[in-house]
Amino acid sequence: MTKIEGLDKLAHLAVYGILGLLIYGILEQMYKQKRISTLLKTLLLVLGAGILDEIHQLSTPGRNFSLFDLATDIIGSTSAILIFNFFASIKKRV
DSSP: OOOOTTHHHHHHHHHHHHHHHHHHHHHHHHHOOOHHHHHHHHHHHHHHHHHHHHHHHTTSTTOOOOHHHHHHHHHHHHHHHHHHHHHHHHHHHO
16 A cells, blocks of 8 residues: 555644544533633643544554654644634624
8 A cells, every 4th residue: 555645644634623623612612711711721632632642553553652743633723723713703704
């Protein structure tokens, strides 16, 4: 099987972007807090999930713990939330 360079990073961005949006939406509905507080809590939860995922990979043959993957997870989640909030603020103005 041929590995496409960078495809795994796109997968991390997409999966953790979706995870971040879901967690952010749940926290926002539950606590009705300021966006920055909800964003920080979301990123901590996503970071925890990413760390657990990377630790799990240590027990998988051929896989390893990657700080780059962990950073990609956080970037994907943060980007998705910021993009969502950007478009939500535009929709409120219109």
